[in-house]
Amino acid sequence: MAATITGRARDLYNTWWTRGEAPRPLPPAMLRNVYALWLIALTLKVLGSSWDVSWHFKWLRDDLAPPHLLNTAGTVLVVALVLFHSYTGYGVDRFTLRFMQAGVTIFLLAVPLDVINHRINGLDITAWSITHALLYLGTAVMLTGVVRGWWRYGPAGRLRTPVLGLLWLFVLENVWFPAGQQEYGVLAVAAWDRGEPQAEPILLQFAADQIGRPVDRASVLHFALPVADWVYPMWLVAAAGSVLVLARWMIGRPWAATAIAAGYLAYRCAMWLVLAGAGFPMSAVPFLLLGVAVAVDLAFAARVPDLARPVLGAVLAGLGGAGAAWLQAEWLVTPPIDYPTFLTGAIVLGLLWTAVLLAVRARAFTRWAALTPVR
Structure with a gap:
């Protein structure tokens, strides 16, 4: 995959890295290459995010944990693509580009805010926190631009509808992602009730210390299922x-x-x-x-x-x-x-x-x- 990403990116840079204002048309084959890179970037982000939730139900948080690094690799590629569209104007119109730019800006601003939040509040395990919501919001706005770009400019052919469907799958994943808190949490509580906790002792102790309790079922519930049942x-x-x-x-x-x-x-x-x-x-x-x-x-x-x-x-x-x-x-x-x-x-x-x-x-x-x- 790394070789594929590098090759596609090199072709884009060598052939199409010229200054221009959106919208500038691209040949169909090159436009497909651009959005193929978008799909790769979004896949890296989704894989990192999925692993990240599971990771946080097992170990204490670490800024440089492997899931974060995988997600960051996707984010770096996303930023590079937005820079490409912004500088060259290829493959987008100005309205589409504004969604991409705004989404990436919100996401990048949310990252340090989330780090600071964790430094102050500790675990902040819930996926429904304000700083996490900013990460989802930034991703959602950026995805709006990508979906709109492909819908408006994607070449006709057998790949058009499947790619559009795949992009909407990424949108659904981003919107549904916060619910992973409850989906992992219910099994974490069940594991505790069986006497087979999945979280490491240091994580359970840290979570209990945050609310001033011993490590017991109440502290596990607060850690794993802090969200109301109506959500x-x-x-x-x-x-x-x-x-x-x-x-x-x-x-x-x-x-x-x-x-x-x-x-x-x-x-x-x-x-x-x-x-x-x-x-x-x-x-x-x-x-x-x-x-x-x-x-x-x-x-x-x-x-x-x-x-x-x-x-x-x-x-x-x-x-x-x-x-x-x-x-x-x-x-x-x-x-x-x-x-x-x-x-x-x-x-x-x-x-x-x-x-x-x-x-x-x-x-x-x-x-x-x-x-x-x-x-």
Whole structure:
């Protein structure tokens, strides 16, 4: 992979490193190379992030831990690509470029803030902290630019839709990433209850010392599951559901949302096997995402008036998410779930979906992206 990255980067630099203003067109083959580098960079970041959560449920935090270094390698490549687009203007328009630049800026500012936060507050294990949220926000804004860039300028052909789907998978992974706190946490508590804690003693002691308790079940709960039970179902339906709605709308293919969710779950299963084989803590894989994804695809397939689709989709997503959560809890394991919150999540999803639909009708997205992608 290193040789591939180096070769593609060298070709870009030697042939196309000339100053210019966006948008500047690239030949289709070269444009595919640019976005291939984006896919490599995002893959490195996702692999590092996935390993990072498991790492933090086993050992004390270390700024130079291997997962951080792997994520940093992806970030370095992302920064290089944004510099390439900014200097040359190739492969993007100015609006797309602003998303990329803003996202990278937020992410790079969040990194030292997160380090300082850990110096002050210690573990800060929860994935839902403010500094962690800034990291996700920066990544989300940057991904918005990458998705928009490929949708607008990606060459027609057999790779266009799969790449777009893969980019939306990265968006879903970024949005769903905070929920990993509960997915690892529920198994960490179960391991403690079995008398087989997965975390190293020094980590358990540190976590207990932070709240002035001995190492006991209460301290493990505070360390592993500090998030309220309503957060997980709300995030499932409202946040993940919104991503799947946007992905299905943009890709425009039947069962696109289900395919993206299934692809993400396949990745999570593969990482589960790798981490388990390496002796790292495991997570509860969120198969319940499929309930929401299928609901979104069914809503798009239904023959109903456009303004009724968000209502139908929200109802189906709430029911699909709750039903899938119940099945997973019966057959496997899920984080603690406050089931009435599925209704709240469905209401939020319906409102967001309706707002997007009305904005499209009012041409509020005209600047964001023309409804017909540019070839």
